[in-house]
Every structure is written in C-alpha cells, then in structure tokens.
Amino acid sequence: MEQTNINFKNKTILITGAAGFIGSNLVRRLMELDGSMTIIGLDNLNDYYDVALKDHRLDQIDKLSAKHPEKKWIFLKGSISDKTFIDGVFKQYHPKIVVNLAAQAGVRYSITNPDAYIESNIIGFHNILEACRHSYEIYDGGVEHLVYASSSSVYGGNTKVPFATEDKVDNPVSLYAATKKSNELQAHAYSKLYNIPSTGLRFFTVYGPAGRPDMAYFGFTDKLRSGSDIEIYNYGNCKRDFTYVDDIVEGILRVMKSAPAKQIGTDNLPLAPYKVYNIGNNKPENLLDFVDILHQELIRAGVLPEDYDFESHKKLVPMQPGDVPVTYADTSALERDFGFKPKTSLREGLRKFAEWYKEYYHA
Template identity: 60%
Template structure:
C-alpha cells in the first residue's frame, strides 16, 4: 500500500471507534506534519475500556488532540471548528447496530441525523469571515442502505429507498443531506458505504467479536438464518487504505453537455466484493481462534452453536460492486478472510492476556 502524505489539519469524529482508531493511527504514523483533532462521546454502547485502549494508543502521538464531546451538540461542534483551521473532515461518529435501532430509535436520530446535520452546518460556515474552509467532507454510510434490493452485486446507481431498519434509514438520510449541501453550498462530500468491516480492536457487538466472547465463556452462539446469510466481509486495513486515498480526491462540480450542473458529491462502496456465508465465516473464525490458543484444540463447535431464523432488520445478503472506487483511487480490497480473522484472533489473544 502506498503512502499518502497530508500537511494540514483533519478532524475525525468517532475517533475512539473501530474505524476511527485505525484510520487515525495510520495517518499519524505516516504524517508527522499532520494535526489530527478527534472527537468522541465515549458512550457505553459497548465496553468503554476498549475505547480507552484505542485512545491510549493514539495519545502516544504528539500531533493528536482529543475532544470529548457529542456530535449531536451543535455548540460543541461549532466551537471545535472555530478553534481549528480544518481542511478535511472525516465523519465516522454514529450510533451503529441494526438490531439496537429497533429498541432504541431515539439515539439514532440524535447521533446519525442531528449529529450529521451539525457537521454539515459547521462545514458550511467554515468559509465565513474569509477563511479557506473545509475542502472535503468524507463520511461513513453503510451497505444497509441497499435494504430490500436483491440485485447483486450492489452498485451505487441502484435504488436505495427500501430500508429494513431505522439505522439504514438514517444512513440514507445522511446521503441525501450531503447531496443537498453539496448542491447548495458547494461543499465537496464523499459518502462511503462500508460492507461488514472486521479486524483487530473491532466492535464487540459485531458477530465475529461477539461469537468469540461467547465461545470463550462456553456459551452458545445463535447463527441467524441458519448460517445462510451472505456478507461481504471487509478487513479494516483495506477500509483504511480506501479512506486515506479518497481523502485526497474531493469531488468537483461539473457541468454536462446540456449545461446542467452536478454538485461536488460522490458515493462509493467499500467492500471486498466476495460474499461469504455466515456459517463459513464462523467456521473459519473457530479455526483461527484455536490456532491462536484462544480456544482449546478440542473445542466442540457444534455443541456451541444454535441455528435460528432470520431476525427483523437483517439483510439476506450484502455484496459490493467496487468498480467506481477502484477507478477513482486505483485500489481494491484484497485481504483474505482467513488472514483477516487470523490477525483478529492474534490481537484478541494478546489484548485479553494483558487486560
């Protein structure tokens, strides 16, 4: 993977989250002249100790600043933009989780809709008083926006107006708001539809991490849709490489041959492009957990799994067409499922041995 150099100030929201942590660490390691300002509310949706571990890793870098705050608090966001001369914004903060949105809808509106709007407003006003302002707003969308779409692989030109969860609906709302602000205020925005991101220091609510915790505790895991759901599992390093490259490629306003102006707005899929059944995924995970001595060699997988029907809000399959992204940045995610799960298993063994 090539090195991309930045010499400006970047704000990354959701800095203590899974993707935010790995992205920030990569940028700090490669760009000593780059100042990164990170914001996170450190909520307890999952183990806060893991978020603190990520922050401790980032605090080793002198060019990193952390602000504890909520993107849904407009005053906090506006002050943050006033205090720093920001050029690039990478907005990763959001309330994640499909099933959680069924029982806790309010937090999704607060974080994913109001918080997103606050960031757009801050970008809009970053040019006030003669300031150069934000030159690129990159944000996290999700493969969940494809909803009931059954045409595979998913392309960014497909309709995305049939969400099956509130989480997906909020992410689609983000894309629409970004388009409006790009059109009205000429803010270059790029949305990235992530497909099932996994890897070391990931989210404990994700299946691979949750299954691992349950296996270690001797509990039974539920495999939804009897293991027949297909997911486009994307390794975290491939996701970070995609974000780093896209950060330096802001979209431009263009006018077509008919004189119609199109805003500086773009959407890309970020996925491996090779869906795997949930059952195959869990079997590979089990093998790598045994190899990393997280599980004993004689671990009885069949005794610790339960096949259950499809859950409300779940999608049967996710499958990314990443051709647009590949043309734009010259990169395609390529980490194999086994290599990615091996790296996770080794990290898990080391992290919980120390903690």
Template identity: 70%
Template structure:
C-alpha cells in the same frame, strides 16, 4: 494521485468517532504521515460497547504529539461549531454514529441524535467554515453503510441502485445522511463523498459485530446463534482495506464545476468499500473457530457443534451483502483484497493478547 503523506502535510483533519474502530485506525494511519499532519479527534466515548477498547485505542493515539482529542457529543451544536472555529480543519471525516442494526430497534433515540442531528451539525459547520473569508472545508468524507441497500435483491450492490426500502432505522438514518450531504453539496458547493462500508472487521473491532460476539460466547461456553439457518452471506471487509480506501478518497474531493444553467453541479460522490467477495456465514464461523484454536483462545478439543444453533432471520437483517467496487477501483486504483482467514487470524491473535494475556485456555 499524490502520495498520502505528501498530500496531507500542513493539513488539519477532523475525525469524528475517533475512539471508534474505523476512526482510531484512520487517525493512526494519518498521524504516521509526520508531525505536520494534525489530527483532531472528537468522540463521546459512550458505553455502547466495552469502553476499555475505546480507551486503549485513544491511549495509542495519545502517543502522537500532533493528535488532539476532544471528548464530546456530536449532537452538541455549540461544541461542533467551536471545534471548527478553533481548529479550522481543511478535511473532515465524519465516522461518528450510533452503529448497529438490531440496537436501533431497542433504542431509536440514539440514532436520531447521533446520525441525524449530529451529522446535520457537521454539515452546518462545514457550510459556515468559510463565512469569515477563510478557505473553508476542502472535503467532507462521511460514513454511510451497506445497510442502505435494505431489501434489494440485485447483487452486487451498486451505488447506482435505488435504495428506497430500508429495513431498519439505522439504514434509514444513513440514507438520510446521504440525502442531506447531497443537498449541502448542491446548495453550498461543499465537496462531499459518502462511503458505504461493508461489514468491517479486524483487531480491536466492535464487540457487537458477529465475529466478536461469537468469540465471547464460545469462550464462555455459550451457544452461538447463526441467523437464517446459516444461509446469510456477508461481504466482510478488513479494517486495513477500509482505511486505505478512506485515505485514497480523502485525497480526491469531487470537482467543483457549474452546469449549463450556470449553477454549481453538486460536488458529490458515493462509493462502496467492500471485499467484493461475500462469504457464507457457516464458512465464516468455521474459519473463525479454527483461528481461535490456533491462537489459543479456545482449546484444541472444543466441541463446536454443541455450541451452534441455526435460527431464523432477525428483524432488520438482510440475507446477503455484496459490494460492487468497480467505481472505487476505477477512480482510485484500489480494491480491498485481504483474505478472510488472514483478517480473522489477526483478530484472534489480538483477542488473545487483549483479553487473555494473563490466562490460558490450554
């Protein structure tokens, strides 16, 4: 496989969700490839979580002259169409979505608008990108989620498994995205690759994720709730591993070819990107606490036991997530490998700098 810096030279790459956790880190990685790699970022910068984190990510990206940012809503079809007409991206990475399992129970409209209508707009824009004789989009890479595995009990989760039993609206929208992408790949020969991400974490991550929310609550002296009485397991995947996986996938679109009937075989692939090593939630909390103390976010004498509560499973949650990453390793020579303690240490150090730069818990 060609070196990523060489592969993306003189390319325009559209990243939706560019102010988001994965989107911003991916954009930064691509922009470091040199001035001939142009990245166009789209994001509505909503207030689902602390906007200061999104603005800080964008401020870092703004230092690159070859980064263009457009603030707008993916569900605005005219806006999306105009972006494709103006910038003519060769590669599209759709990371914009309304995230969160539990929030989908409270605000389902946001998921239909962003995850369904927004993704449909991207597919339509990819479809029409070659209407005027232009080369069109070479590869659409889009974010799915480990949530699509729903109540499956077979582990590790394989992309060959049936995923017809979602336990949240969020999961249902992500499965719908996969189906729509497959249809567009078949109908219009658009190379599409879906990526099922597993519990992404790291510095400047999403505050609605457990590790971040636990940190906020512990720092405030509140009690953290550990669901399923601590028996949940999660395949925590460090942000740098996610970005490396996405970059490798971007370089290798599914091959266009015809079947025995002379019609195109859908140039379509699905991969898991996970750490392939699920961690028990109680062990995860213990490591997080130790790293928060080490970084100075919490005092050395913090009484953790007094701030833990074991509670039943939440609606929409699943007891275990565990990724089969063999196809990713086979096709791209890559397997996520960052140890949980290493990733949580980097998060704790970032948290101290971002939130406590002028104060001390010591």
C-alpha cells in the same frame, strides 16, 4: 482515475468517532504518513459498548503520537449532536478535511433505541454539515473535503447483487439504514446548495482487531470462549462481504485526497460536488464458512482449546428483524477512480483478530 487534489501536509484534519473502530485506525494510519499535520479527534465515548475498549484505542494513538512529534494530536470529548460544541471546534481549529465517522451503529439496537439514531445520525450529521457550510465564512478556504460514513445497510432487501451505488435504495429495512440513506441525501443537498465537496462511503461489514464487540465475529468469540451457544441467523443461509479494517482505512485515505471537483452548471449554479462509493471485499462469504474459519483461528491463537466441541455450540435460528440475507459490494467504481481494491483474505483478517483477542483479554 480521480485526480489527487488535496495534500495532507500542514493541514488540520478533523475525525469524528476517533475512539471508534474505524476512526482510531484511521488516526493511527495518518500518524504514520510523511509530513506534519494536525489531527483533531472527537468522540463522546458513550457506553453503547465497553468504554475500556475505546480507551484502549486512544491509548494506542497516544503511544504512536509520542513517536511522531511532527503530528499534532488533539483529542476532544464531545458529541456531534451538540451544535454549540461542534461550532466551537470549527471556529477554534479550522479543519480543512472532515471525516465524519461518529454515528450510532448497529441494526438491532436501532429497533430498541431509535432515539439514539435520530440524535447522532440525523441531528449530529446536520450539525457537521452546518459547520462545514459556515467554515467558508469563518476561515480562509473553509472545508476542502467532507468524507462521511454510510453503510451497506442502505441496500435493504435488494435482491440484485452485487450492490452498486447506482441501485435504488429507497426501501430500508431498519431505522439505522434509513438514517444512513438520509445522510447521503443531506450531504447532497448541502453539496448542491453550498458547494461543499463531499464523499459518502458505504462500508460493508468491517472487522479486525479491537473491533466493535456488538459485531458477530466478536460476539461469537466471547460466547465460544465462555462455553455459550452461538446463534447463526437465517439457518446459516446468510452471506456477508466482510472487509478487513486496514482495507477500509486505505480506501478512506485515497478518497480523502480526491475531493469531487467544483463545477458550474448551465444555470450558472454549482453542480453538487458529491460522490458515493462502496467499500467492500467484493467477495461475500457464507456465514457458516465464516464461523468455521473463526473457530479454527481461535484454536490456533490459543483462545479456545484444541479439542473444543464447536458443533455442539452452534445453533441455527431464523432471520432477525432488520437483517438482510446477503451483502455484496460492487467495488468497480472505487477500483476505477482510485486503483484500489481490498485485498485481505478472511482467514488472514480473522487470524489477526484472534491474536489480538488473545493478547488483549489474556485469554
């Protein structure tokens, strides 16, 4: 087990992408922990998907914040690709723990809008690393731990399953995947050069209430509700390691508390205090089974009528560029080091999503 070497009490925690799906859930979870802390949330609120959903997540945080006066919640609108802005945030607020979740997401969007990925995922992450580097000069102790989002997409077309962090990941099949692998390389270089404790987390198909509308389960729901057909890629021969958002957040929290130890090598230079973990459900689900359970839970929640003709709205289509046939996480390292393994079943998670969807959209 990794030693817990960071206490959140009275610390300032910076979370980028705080209006995003994972980021907003992480902020809310931090609000519910014991003790005082300052939480700085940063997001550019771009229109990649409906900004009203991001505003909804921030409203939920504000309501929770009002119930926890011991937590100081500060939201800042801005982009991690704006170096002056990021440097100013670090100089003013002196964050001790940084969780970088801000990124341009989506595999298919990276094919049509590559510039957005270079700006946010490469330049933006570089700005975060530079700010962490200079934090040691600006305030006492500087950044104690940088945790950042990577992705299961880095495994590309790997045929060995389950995917382990020791596997070679040098053949990305999308620009999005390439930027995430680049983040891991950037973080390693800065950890080695400047002794910045950093941990990368490869997320596997995160889902849940108030999730991203570009994700399959959300898009399928919108289409089924409107009576449109849904397209199931690779003729249904896809498997995904669906991971419920609460499990992802619990994994992040445990990792945040355990920064990789700083050590000196035989050359009297720092060894990189650097780690990478998978966070997945360790149980890939067939996409056809997934949509069948989703359909059942949407009927149960009242989003779809009981007599909904699901089969007539289901189309099996070829694989799309950038997609992979299977994602499957080897989570043994996460379990070994943190005693943690995701536990939410697919049906339980989709039930919570369907109930949220019914309430939010008054479906």
